[in-house]
Each structure stands twice: as C-alpha cells, then as structure tokens.
Amino acid sequence: MTAVGEIRGTTIDRRSVISLLRRLRSDEGQANPLPLWAKLRALGDVVPAPWGGYLVTGFEACSQVLRGRNWLVPDFAWQERHPDNQRWRAVATREMTRTLPRLNGTAHTCQRRALGNPFDRRTLEALGPLIAAQTSPLLDDLEARLRTHGEADFVRTVSEWLPVRTAGQWLDIPAEHHAYMLDFTHRQVYAQELLPTRSELAISAEATLEMRSFFTALVRRRRAHPGEDALTGWIHYFDALYPDDRATADRELYALTMFVAMASLETTATLLTSAVWLITQGPATLDRLRRHPEHIDDAVEEVMRYDPPVHLNTRVAADDTVLAGVPIARDTMVHVLYGAANHDPRRNEDPHVFDVLRNGSHLTFGGGAHYCLGAALARLEVKVLLTLLLERFPTLRPTAPPTYAAGRMVFRRITSLKVTT
Incomplete structure (x- = not known):
C-alpha cells in the first residue's frame, strides 16, 4: 500500500497529511483538535497515512472497523510478520500485547470470560455509594485548597485520584501504593503511542519492569491471603482453568490484573477533567444541570462525544477488503480517529457545539468484541463526580484552559486544570 493515493476522486497530498498530524501533536492541536479533525475528514473517510496504512475519519467507516469481525488488533501473530520494526520488539510493547485489548480469537475470549460482566446493573448500584465515598474526601481537599489559596489544580486534587482509588478499592490495593501506580502508568503509556521515539520506549521499558514487579507481587500476596475482591475471584477462575499449570495461570492473572488496574487511570482522569472544563464554559449549562440533575447522564455522553480521552485506536485487516470505497490489503493497519468520527x-x-441535550452518537468506547470493558464504570465515576460537584461548588470555574501532555496522538492526558469559585 502506498502512502499517497486517491480517495473518492480526491488526490491526497502526503505533505498536507503530515502537516495536519504534526499540528495535532502540537500544543495548539492538543488544546483544540476540532478544526484539524475537520480538515482530515475533508480529505476523505479513509486517508493514506504517511508511514503506510490508513487513517479512518468518518463515523460510519470507523464504526465498521470497530465492529467488523474482519478487523483484528495487532497481536503477536501480526507483529511476527513485521520482524524489522523496532517498535514491536520493544519490551513495553510486547508486555501490553499480552493484555486484553491486544488479543484476538480464543486468547481474547478466555480473558474476557474470566471477567464476565464485572459492571452489571447490580454491581453498579453497589459501586455508586462507594465511588461517592471516595469522591467526597477529594472534594473536601479541593474545598480546603480553595479556601486557603483561592485556586486549586483540579487534576492533582481530584480527577487524577478518583480512578486509582476506585480501581484500588475493587482490587483491594492499599492506598499507599496508589501514587506509585499513577507514576509508572504515566511513564509506561508512551509505548502505546502511535509513533513512540527511542527515548520514550526506553522510559516505557523501565516503567514496564516496575509494573511487572508490582503486579506479580500483588498476585502472589493475594494467593497467600485471598479476600472478597475481584482478583481473588480471578485466581479461582484461572487455577480451575489451568489446574496443572500454575505458571500459565499466574501469567494470565498478571496480564489481566495489570491491564484492569491501569486501563482507566489516565483515560478516566482526563474524562473527569474534560467534563468539568466543558460544563463550566457557560452559565447556562451549569444552571440547567443544577436545576435538572436528570440531564447529568446526557452531559456525560456529550462530554465523551465532544472530547474523547483516547483519540486513536489501531486495527489490521484480517483479509483483503474494501473500506469506504478504498481497497485495503490483508495485514494493513488502519487507525480509527475517535474524535474525527464523533x-x-x-x-x-x-458537532462543534457542546450541547448536553444533544442525545447524539459517539464511538468513544469502541465497539464489537473490544468494546471498552470499563465503559459503565467510567460513566458512573463521571456522573457521581458531577452530581457532587454541582451540589458543593455551584460557582466553580476554571481560571485558565487545561494543559495537556505534549505530543500525544493516542492517549489524551490533561495534566492541569486550575479552578476557583
């Protein structure tokens, strides 16, 4: 596949695509990617990527890729057919390839069955008060900082901590480990970027070794001291599945526990912060949600549509196929752009208007076999936070726009949002 081609009669200039992608990675693009998404969509639903493969920009084309059975994730089998790519041989990349989002077929089915439906209605009803109990002390801290300093960083005070405390409670990970988990998550995530540099892969490799040591020890301790948590249940499941192969059971347990614990830390934190940033942009939105809290669910969906915390996901063609009129050869990578599609x-x-009553559509949680496992939990965390925030801080407002981690193409991370009342 060439990096330059014709899509629906439009000639694609490779330089224009490179320019748009560079701008998406810039501070300007991180702060406001909407016009850049629009320019990419104007090039077509399927746009040749400069490095080979394609960028998928249209909603229907993205939905087809995410839900179609003839689109796979780039697993070990695919990576082995690309032996010269240094990125696929990197320690951190290979570690993440063992986790649920990078598994196809029976391997994916096995791990998914171990989880069952972890966030069914009954579980969510029980989790609501627990999440509220985790949120209230964080808002107490926010209130104290606002009272003392007149301003506080919402990310460092609230939104970064709620997801890790929620995951920690679910897996019974002591609070003294939460800061360390956040630290190696922020460093390890570089390996999951689209085009990581050598230095970023080196940072991820070091974080991966720390992550492996941490979660391997966690599984070992839980074996010795089982409890009522989710990890104890997974130990029973995999021990029954591999009764004569403890090494395989432990390997599966490590991959699953590590993924579940880390998957939501950056994404949910960014989603929480985006929600606060977006609903405080106009007094009309805040007033509507305060007077009609039944619309908070609608606001959560609109936040996810308007500013998804994951901007890009990758699939590969299982067979020769055609996508939005474009022939795609087997094994070709395509990159779904969630924001452009939404x-x-x-x-x-x-779509450029943030409207909490929109009742629109989005692909933020993906689709098909790899639909986001924690979608319901993420929705619940945002809903609980907004509900309590509107009650306790009716005049909360940002003092400056959010700041973002530099150079991201996949995981959008808000690093700071200063607020006042």
Missing part, C-alpha cells in the same frame, strides 16, 4: 456532521449535526 465530530462527523453526517452523524451529529453542528
């Missing part, structure tokens, strides 16, 4: 005006009218 802002496709053919799906959501006036």
Whole structure:
C-alpha cells in the first residue's frame, strides 16, 4: 500500500497529511483538535497515512472497523510478520500485547470470560455509594485548597485520584501504593503511542519492569491471603482453568490484573477533567444541570462525544477488503480517529457545539468484541463526580484552559486544570 493515493476522486497530498498530524501533536492541536479533525475528514473517510496504512475519519467507516469481525488488533501473530520494526520488539510493547485489548480469537475470549460482566446493573448500584465515598474526601481537599489559596489544580486534587482509588478499592490495593501506580502508568503509556521515539520506549521499558514487579507481587500476596475482591475471584477462575499449570495461570492473572488496574487511570482522569472544563464554559449549562440533575447522564455522553480521552485506536485487516470505497490489503493497519468520527456532521449535526441535550452518537468506547470493558464504570465515576460537584461548588470555574501532555496522538492526558469559585 502506498502512502499517497486517491480517495473518492480526491488526490491526497502526503505533505498536507503530515502537516495536519504534526499540528495535532502540537500544543495548539492538543488544546483544540476540532478544526484539524475537520480538515482530515475533508480529505476523505479513509486517508493514506504517511508511514503506510490508513487513517479512518468518518463515523460510519470507523464504526465498521470497530465492529467488523474482519478487523483484528495487532497481536503477536501480526507483529511476527513485521520482524524489522523496532517498535514491536520493544519490551513495553510486547508486555501490553499480552493484555486484553491486544488479543484476538480464543486468547481474547478466555480473558474476557474470566471477567464476565464485572459492571452489571447490580454491581453498579453497589459501586455508586462507594465511588461517592471516595469522591467526597477529594472534594473536601479541593474545598480546603480553595479556601486557603483561592485556586486549586483540579487534576492533582481530584480527577487524577478518583480512578486509582476506585480501581484500588475493587482490587483491594492499599492506598499507599496508589501514587506509585499513577507514576509508572504515566511513564509506561508512551509505548502505546502511535509513533513512540527511542527515548520514550526506553522510559516505557523501565516503567514496564516496575509494573511487572508490582503486579506479580500483588498476585502472589493475594494467593497467600485471598479476600472478597475481584482478583481473588480471578485466581479461582484461572487455577480451575489451568489446574496443572500454575505458571500459565499466574501469567494470565498478571496480564489481566495489570491491564484492569491501569486501563482507566489516565483515560478516566482526563474524562473527569474534560467534563468539568466543558460544563463550566457557560452559565447556562451549569444552571440547567443544577436545576435538572436528570440531564447529568446526557452531559456525560456529550462530554465523551465532544472530547474523547483516547483519540486513536489501531486495527489490521484480517483479509483483503474494501473500506469506504478504498481497497485495503490483508495485514494493513488502519487507525480509527475517535474524535474525527464523533465530530462527523453526517452523524451529529453542528458537532462543534457542546450541547448536553444533544442525545447524539459517539464511538468513544469502541465497539464489537473490544468494546471498552470499563465503559459503565467510567460513566458512573463521571456522573457521581458531577452530581457532587454541582451540589458543593455551584460557582466553580476554571481560571485558565487545561494543559495537556505534549505530543500525544493516542492517549489524551490533561495534566492541569486550575479552578476557583
């Protein structure tokens, strides 16, 4: 596949695609990617990527890739067919390839069955008060900082801590380990970027070794001292599945526990912060949600549509196929652009407008076999936070726009949001 081609009669200039991608990685693009998504969509639903493969920008095309059975994740089998790519041989990349989002077929089915439906209605009803109990002390801290300093960083005070405390409670990970988990998560995530540099892969490799040591020890301790937590249940499941192969059971347990614990830390934290940033942009939105809290669920969906915390995900073609009129050869990578798809005006009218009553569509949690495992939990965390925040801080407002981690193409991370009342 060439990096330059024609899509629906439009000639794609490789330099224009490179320029748009560079701008997406810039501070300007991180702060406001909407016009850049629009320019990429204008090039077509399927745009040749400069490094080979394709960028998928349209809602329907992205949905087809995410839900179609003939689209796979780039697992070990695919990576082995690309032996010269240094990125696929990196320690951190190979570690993440053992986790649920990078598994196909029976390997994916096995881990997914171990989880069952961890966030069914009954579980969510029980989790609501527990998440509220985790949120209230964080808001107490926010209130104290605002009272003392007149300003506080919402990320470092609230949104970064709620996801790790929630995951920690679910897996019974002591609070004294939470800061360390956040630290190696922020460093390890470089390996999951689209085009990580050598230095970023080196940072991820070091974090991966720390992560491996931490979660291997966690599984070992829980074996010795089982409890009522989710990890204890997974130990029973995999021990029954591999009764004569403890090494395989432990390997599966490590991969699953590590993924579940880390998967939501950056994404949910960014989603929580985005929600606060977006609903405080106008007094009308805040007033509507305070007077009509039944619309908070609608606001959560609109936040996810408007500013998804994951901007890009990758699939590979299982067979020769055609996507939005473009021939795609077997094993070719395609990169689904969630933000571009969510802002496709053919799906959501006036997509640049943040409207909590929109009742629109989004692909933020993916689709098909790899639909986000923690979607319901993420929704619940945002809902609980917004509900309590509107009650306790009716005049909360940002003092400056959020700041973002530099150079991200996959995981969008808000590093700071200063607020006042």
